[in-house]
Amino acid sequence: MDPKPAKLNKTPTIRRLPAYLHLLRQLQELGWETVSGTYLADELKLDPVQVRKDLTITGIVGKPRVGFRVTELIAAIVNYLGWNNPTEALLVGVGNLGSALLGYSGFQRHGLTIVVAFDADPRKIDTEVQGKIVLSLEKLPGLAQRLHIRLGILAVPAEAAQSAAELMVAAGMKAIWNFTPASLTVPAGIIVQNEDLSSGLAVLSRRLSSAESEELLP
């Protein structure tokens, strides 16, 4: 028994796993049976040591001189991420971004299905967007509980984010995937995963302006 309970977070590694997975699936289609960590590193512009270390998290061991079995590695990553057992989610906010998320086929491939969407705008209510029905927000609590949905995707305007989050929590959501720039306040134990485009844009903007100044004085 450790005095400190061992964090075991490994977020940077987890973030890289989908890239490994994507590449491995391509290799699998090409008929590769094994692949070396070195090769994966090359393709993904990563350090080979980092690749090997990352892959240990899945529990897979490779063979020296040979590498890793492609099929086995794919299964291990998918399993580690829980992408083999289906998760159902609801979505709140059917604007531009919300509609795109509704129709995004990438989620399906990772075991995530958005089963229903909600919006406050009467013109959208009871229509279908991307083949998914859009309901009034009032129906959220009842439906969420009946369908045992515990993941909510939040894509409303920033001003509406906190109240929508509260509605979600009251309706039993255990996790909120927050696509708004708002910082949500939720009870302890509720998972909030922020996915904000503007932080990516911030990094990109800085890199662009650094590149510019280097052009001038190289």
Next chain:
Amino acid sequence: MDPKPAKLNKTPTIRRLPAYLHLLRQLQELGWETVSGTYLADELKLDPVQVRKDLTITGIVGKPRVGFRVTELIAAIVNYLGWNNPTEALLVGVGNLGSALLGYSGFQRHGLTIVVAFDADPRKIDTEVQGKIVLSLEKLPGLAQRLHIRLGILAVPAEAAQSAAELMVAAGMKAIWNFTPASLTVPAGIIVQNEDLSSGLAVLSRRLSSAESEELLP
């Protein structure tokens, strides 16, 4: 002159700046003239020391017992990120995600305008999506050069990502904002910023399944 040229990367700090900015703008609307780092930390669930350290990157200094001037801080962040001088971009791939990006008003607010979109699908060509004209990919090189666009947003299917990226580079793009799961190979000096939803989903999935196992054995 340093022997090592000083990295000065600070990506984690840069990623947090948009959150400060969003909150500061809210406070400004409420009429706040000054705000303490402690308060910002509280609202954003960050460490106060981290907030103060982050803000130093903008060059702004606060007053003990008072805090920071809201307007000044907003201006400093906007300026640091280069969000006050407009950037024009083109977008390739007008699928679900591409359409959402075309219509995403958040970019506008950060000085980024998508001026034109391109797609390979003849049914989309010469239509308007979100008020933006969609052109044939063939027209990209000529138009990009004429308009001096140097940022390309990539939202095509993964299989088409590499060739679209090459087209962009050939047309003079200095940076590619890559919304596909593909790992792009580009010449040295070209900036690639990956923005992959699946890495966010990976983190969320792990957090969800950890939470589940804790439910069983608390």
Next chain:
DNA sequence: TAGATTGTTAATCGATTAACAATC
């Protein structure tokens, strides 16, 4: 003034990278 808040220096923590023995 007293004390809340700042900016900075030092300590801690975690992730990446380097070095290397094991092995197929």
Next chain:
DNA sequence: TAGATTGTTAATCGATTAACAATC
């Protein structure tokens, strides 16, 4: 076998957190 590749231990690097003097 020889050597490419693995897994692991140690060193380095960078970011976060703690401690604290300065100051309004």
